[in-house]
Amino acid sequence: MQKFIGTGVALVTPFNEDLSVDFDALIKLVNYNIDNGTNYLVINGTTAESATITEEEKQEIIEIIVKTNNKRLPLVLGVGGNNTLKVVEELKTRDLSDIDGILSVAPYYSKPTQEGFYQHFKAVAEATDKPIILYNVPGRTAKNMEPATTLRLAKDFSNIVGVKEAGNNQQQYYTLLKNKPEDFLIISGDDDLVLGVTLAGGSGVISVIGQAFPKEFSKMIQLGLKGENKAAFDIHFKMMDIVDFIFEENNPAGIKTVLQELNICKNEVRLPLVKASTELQLKIANFVTSFK
Template identity: 55%
Template sequence: MKELIGTGVALVTPFTVENEVDVAGLRRVVQFQIDNGIDYLVLLGTTAESVTLTKEEKQLVIDTVVSENAGRLPMVLGIGGNNTQAVIDEMNSRDLSDFTAILSVSPMYNKPTQEGIYQHFAAIAAESPKPIILYNVPGRTASNIQPETVARLSRDFDAIVAIKEAAGDIVQAMRMISQTPDDFMVISGDDMITLPMILAGGSGVISVIGEGFPEMFSEMVRLGLKGEVTQAYKLHYRIAPAIDYIFAEGNPAGIKSVLEARGICGNSVRLPLVAASKELQGKIRDFVTQNT
């Protein structure tokens, strides 16, 4: 799975002012990543507002990205949820031939125990035709995958090859790195601590900010993976204010404002999300002007 070392980006789903999927905007987003050093693309994750997309819209997103990418970058597809059998059914019903791996979020709302989380992913791993990246984001799921559970899953299932770790806890990430096999990838899901995680032995990032500043963020990740700490931290501190901005009023409202400021796509989001405030949009535009 070396193709998933480095910078992946969680693609947004651009919308038109009529609230339809903006296919042309999505194509520009994809091309922008390819042109500016991103290593792989992640479709239909949290940042894609996938919970508000219909089955038909999800397929449209997949078809658009596959077509625009044209095999140039590896791709990961988000397939997850809190109904284990429904996740398995979706996984088995989709054409996954264009994808390197599946990103599957820990069940939300149900608040399973660690054993329940283990059994959920065990059932998925037994059926999956592709390698699986676990996705731990307790701020959204209301449950945390503990390092011991990650280690157990990494040892017991060859199909489970990585975790996107987005708890924002560097100590927990270090425990995952130390307790899992050497070929298991701990991937940052938190932009602000991506560099420390890489320097602790992590394999890269699935990023939000990287979508808006792919040239700067992917270079930071490359420097970190090469151990060029001083230069990497210079880029980290340069981009850090923008990381605060894009999450100040929620994701993906912030990153869509960045993409709008860069002329890539509009900033529309779907309810119950709302677009970034005028004040925040102004801060983002100023940062873009000063740093691009």
């Protein structure tokens, strides 16, 4: 699955001041990433505030991104949840003809056993022939999908092609990398750990900060994939502070503040999230000004 190696970005959903979707800003964001080295786009992930997007908005967002992208980059669509039957129904009924892969989050809130994770993703894999990237993010789901479960799924279902691992757990990454099937993708969902993971044999990242600095972040990942660690770490060190800043309060309030400083979209978010604090906005503004 070469199309999912490198830098994917988890696109935000830009909002106007009245909290309607800002489709002009979304088009601007998509083109900005395509023009600056991003390898693939992820639609309707956590960073898109998918929990507060209506079904009608989601469909329009997909259509706008598909049209704007115009087949230039692979597209990955977030389809997941803790109602397995609903996830399966969406995969069977949604038009996925323009979608290259599915990102499916581990069931949240319900806290299934490892067998529950397996049976959930078994049902997901059997509902579509699209490539599936599992998404393990225990900080949001309240339960870790253990490496043994991920690797069991990888071996049992040919269309489960990778995992976006976002537990900020270096040892778990190494366990997956050590034991994975040869072509199975270990994709970092941790912007702070991704370079080390890539150098250890990972396939890159689905990034939050990458959509704001696609040129620099994509270059870092490409250098990491080539094993050019010194040049890659030079970029990593320059970006360490901003990665910390964007996750200091909540995601995507931080990244939307960065994108506002870059004149790409406003920093509006929907409740229960709130905008970045004045102090954080100032730190981000200072970084963006100096980074330019």
